[in-house]
Amino acid sequence: MIDNHVFPILIVITPLVCAFFVMGLYWVDKRLCLPLTILAISISFISSIITLYSVLTSGTIQYKLGGWPPPIGIEYRIDLLNGVILVIISFISLFNLFTSFNQVSHDFPEKKGTFYSLYLLFTTGLLGVVITGDLFNLYVLLEITSLSAYAQIALGDKKRAPFASLNYIFIGVIGASFYLLGVGYIYMMTGSLNMGDVAHLIHNLHHSQAIFVAFIFCIVGVWIKMALFPLHIWLPNAYTYAPTASGRIIAPLMTKVMVYVMIRLMYSVFGIDYLFNTLHISQSIIYLSSAAVLFGGIMALSQDNLKKMFTYIIISEIGYMVGGAWLGNKTGLTGAILHIINDVFMTFALFLSAGNFAWRIKDLSIHNLEDIFQKMPWTSTGFVVVALSIIGIPPTCGFFSKWYLILGAIEAKQYLFIIALILSSLLNIILFFRVFEKSLFSSKPHVMESKETRSYNLIEEAPANMTIGLLVIGAILILIGLYSGKIVSNLILPFIPKGL
Amino acid sequence: MELLIKEIIGKYNYWLYIILMMIGLYAIIAKNNLIKKLVGMNIFQTAIILFYISIGYKKGGTLPIIEIPHGHHTISPESIDISKYINPLPHVLMLTAIVVSVATFGVALAIALKIYKEYNTLEEDEIRMRLRGK
Amino acid sequence: MKKVALIVVILCGAILIHATSEFPKWGEINSPASLHVSPYYIKYSVEQTDVPNIVTSVLADYRGFDTMFETTVIFCAGLACFLLLRIFNDKEEETESIFYRHIPSGIIIEFKNHEVDIRDEDFELIDSKFVPYDLIIKTVCRILIPFIQIFALYVVAHGDFSPGGGFQGGVILGASIILLAISFNLKTAIEKISEKTLGVLSAIGVFIYAGIGCLCLILKGHFLDYGKLAKILPIDPVKARAIGMLGVEIGVAITVMAVMIIIYINIASQGKHQEGL
Numbered sequence: 083m084i085d086n087h088v089f090p091i092l093i094v095i096t097p098l099v100c101a102f103f104v105m106g107l108y109w110v111d112k113r114l115c116l117p118l119t120i121l122a123i124s125i126s127f128i129s130s131i132i133t134l135y136s137v138l139t140s141g142t143i144q145y146k147l148g149g150w151p152p153p154i155g156i157e158y159r160i161d162l163l164n165g166v167i168l169v170i171i172s173f174i175s176l177f178n179l180f181t182s183f184n185q186v187s188h189d190f191p192e193k194k195g196t197f198y199s200l201y202l203l204f205t206t207g208l209l210g211v212v213i214t215g216d217l218f219n220l221y222v223l224l225e226i227t228s229l230s231a232y233a234q235i236a237l238g239d240k241k242r243a244p245f246a247s248l249n250y251i252f253i254g255v256i257g258a259s260f261y262l263l264g265v266g267y268i269y270m271m272t273g274s275l276n277m278g279d280v281a282h283l284i285h286n287l288h289h290s291q292a293i294f295v296a297f298i299f300c301i302v303g304v305w306i307k308m309a310l311f312p313l314h315i316w317l318p319n320a321y322t323y324a325p326t327a328s329g330r331i332i333a334p335l336m337t338k339v340m341v342y343v344m345i346r347l348m349y350s351v352f353g354i355d356y357l358f359n360t361l362h363i364s365q366s367i368i369y370l371s372s373a374a375v376l377f378g379g380i381m382a383l384s385q386d387n388l389k390k391m392f393t394y395i396i397i398s399e400i401g402y403m404v405g406g407a408w409l410g411n412k413t414g415l416t417g418a419i420l421h422i423i424n425d426v427f428m429t430f431a432l433f434l435s436a437g438n439f440a441w442r443i444k445d446l447s448i449h450n451l452e453d454i455f456q457k458m459p460w461t462s463t464g465f466v467v468v469a470l471s472i473i474g475i476p477p478t479c480g481f482f483s484k485w486y487l488i489l490g491a492i493e494a495k496q497y498l499f500i501i502a503l504i505l506s507s508l509l510n511i512i513l514f515f516r517v518f519e520k521s522l523f524s525s526k527p528h529v530m531e532s533k534e535t536r537s538y539n540l541i542e543e544a545p546a547n548m549t550i551g552l553l554v555i556g557a558i559l560i561l562i563g564l565y566s567g568k569i570v571s572n573l574i575l576p577f578i579p580k581g582l
Numbered sequence: 583m584e585l586l587i588k589e590i591i592g593k594y595n596y597w598l599y600i601i602l603m604m605i606g607l608y609a610i611i612a613k614n615n616l617i618k619k620l621v622g623m624n625i626f627q628t629a630i631i632l633f634y635i636s637i638g639y640k641k642g643g644t645l646p647i648i649e650i651p652h653g654h655h656t657i658s659p660e661s662i663d664i665s666k667y668i669n670p671l672p673h674v675l676m677l678t679a680i681v682v683s684v685a686t687f688g689v690a691l692a693i694a695l696k697i698y699k700e701y702n703t704l705e706e707d708e709i710r711m712r713l714r715g716k
Numbered sequence: 717m718k719k720v721a722l723i724v725v726i727l728c729g730a731i732l733i734h735a736t737s738e739f740p741k742w743g744e745i746n747s748p749a750s751l752h753v754s755p756y757y758i759k760y761s762v763e764q765t766d767v768p769n770i771v772t773s774v775l776a777d778y779r780g781f782d783t784m785f786e787t788t789v790i791f792c793a794g795l796a797c798f799l800l801l802r803i804f805n806d807k808e809e810e811t812e813s814i815f816y817r818h819i820p821s822g823i824i825i826e827f828k829n830h831e832v833d834i835r836d837e838d839f840e841l842i843d844s845k846f847v848p849y850d851l852i853i854k855t856v857c858r859i860l861i862p863f864i865q866i867f868a869l870y871v872v873a874h875g876d877f878s879p880g881g882g883f884q885g886g887v888i889l890g891a892s893i894i895l896l897a898i899s900f901n902l903k904t905a906i907e908k909i910s911e912k913t914l915g916v917l918s919a920i921g922v923f924i925y926a927g928i929g930c931l932c933l934i935l936k937g938h939f940l941d942y943g944k945l946a947k948i949l950p951i952d953p954v955k956a957r958a959i960g961m962l963g964v965e966i967g968v969a970i971t972v973m974a975v976m977i978i979i980y981i982n983i984a985s986q987g988k989h990q991e992g993l
Contacts, residue, residue, distance in 0.1 A: 091939045098788065099926050102919040105795065109912060147781040149941035153753050156781045196799045203792050210785065218675055222785045225682045226792055229689060233796030236693045244696040245709055251690050252610050255623050262679065263630050269672075270637050270739065273752025283752075295735035592741040600732045604725045612721035640750060641743035646770040647878065648762050656766070659759040665745045669754040670770040674779060677771075678786045681883060685793035688979045692797045695983060 101202035108195025159215030181551030234328035246319035257306030264300030308340035311374035334429035372502035374401030379509035414490025421483035464552035603629035638672035794975035801987035882965035886972025921971025
């Protein structure tokens, strides 16, 4: 009989332990690597669902590692926010395995075991970052995530990926070190590393300059890792040239997890009182995020490569979430958290469709997408759903989070942010209809359809698992949209701290 | 004036780490050679390690290994003088940070080697020129 | 780029220097960092864990979870280097010839054919950029390496009582093999400890760590709660914590050793495992 309190630790430990076995199994039987990986992430997924369920029924869960009480040892603290994000991470990681196992066998025939091992470590790192309640533990896990991400990205496009990855390392290390330095300042002023404990101790230090600098460095470090404009320069190349199977999971999860870390630092460590009453920087951060939203949209418009266009959409979406979190009211934060959930699925679907297109067309330039609707009808259907969601058309989920963000901005009287949000929607409309125009309407004049041309127009879909995967995610996008009222009232609102 | 000098001398560990850190940061951003950038990255991380270690120091303290009196197997918590031993926590944290920086350095070197195989150069501007030329 | 760098550096430096005004003086005994959590470690380390070296007890017990992931970072770096650099079927390699050296006469024979395998005491396989062995270096290293390894084992085993522990010992152990690879050649080192062994060792090391943690979980404790090991060991929970830490340190040492060698071999030979430095 498994005790109920075991599940929080199982979420992180199973993928970790299985990563070692997957590596070892490679020499025994290559075929066993994938099933074991799936098994590991499934256990983690199930445990996270059970954990979320017990959070819903009995409130915040604490897990003391090594049996030591919190400020002495490390603790896991799971409330609604990270409970939900844990479920999403493990779900996406699991789902991505189903959609891209043939891609992995195609890309890394000889090093499959090692690749899956790295994949598991990446998942472990993300889950660990989200679940932990200790500032330094977060850093260590962040580095596991980043290190496996660097390596996975460097395996992509032979010419460009290593260079993109090395640039990512330089900037990523600066980001992580800034975070570490910020934690050092916090430690020096308070003497503790536990988030709850620090939040308690920081009350007396609101006017300390050292805490202010600690805050700046932590937040800037996290911004670098999440690629907020103008600290985004590493992102487009790194995500564009990553191998398909890794790009699909790194792109949606990495940045969103960092947004989560920012929200956690803001609301669970430094506290609302400090953020909005002592510091007077929220205004400038909202300007910054408005700039990020617009910059991402405009840069996306100027791209020719489909994947690169998507990476700029990510930068634009980061602006949404950061802005929402800094609006300083309930609606804005709700919108930001809802947008984290939605954006994970939207970005995942974007990269799924890019991967499916890439399976047939090697070069993903937009002018190569002609007639793609005839050739790959199912993938294109999924793509249209995602596009609508990103533009923000109901009933897809993108609409609802944008709605909350705009309401929050009106409440906070941040008109620039509202304008940025609306303009970005318009930009996205232009962006996607440019693609639709190319792909839906063939520029070639329709000649008499002889039998040869008809056979040329035959459907050439990506493998079934990829296509079905995309369609399932498309359906999820609509489902989340339809149930977003329930998600907000049951999962997000109880988390929102009092006093906002 | 005297206060300023006292301030500077009393906290010179912090000045040193800031100077080192800025050297590293400058090298990461401004240098053209990828290996030089890597070295800059290492200096940058080392500066932070130095900062942490200096937090842990106590004047007159010795290394954090409890001296058990001769002939005894254990020592009661009450008889330990806390100010005698320096703070162990920063040392532990930095052991982790050192390991992380070594691991990152190893991976970065591996990637740099891959770049060298592809382009036969490690100068950033040459690589960028070749990427643009394509 | 240089101007941007200068602006960033000056900005960061100014912010950092600005904050130092509030910092406690160097060596301040009553700084907040030395008053809140760390006195607990200093006071209760011996009583609760039976380990006088507080750094070890905090590293492997109070904050043992961090250390497990730290070891995982190392493992991850080894994996990454292998995955990025290792080349199995290199086409260029086939055009390269291999060299044998007749030891008594010093004559070097080049073979274009790759299938040649001479197993004779008078012949040895050498690198293309071969420099004749220096007798002094070879002999000194041969004498030194066993002592280095014994010292490494001492550092690992004595980590509870004196400065040392798994990381330091593992690095020394790895360095001894790397010294072998430098003073002789890479092939000699790989013959002693093959790639497969290294891969398995690097995984086993972290697995020992996580395994001990899981064992505590099975014994109805929290993860990494070594005190619960007393249920299966004939000692009291405090001593069991010390034993648990020792086990964990051994795991760390194994992983660190293996990964150091993996990184060295792959980077030095550019993933071909033919010739080193």
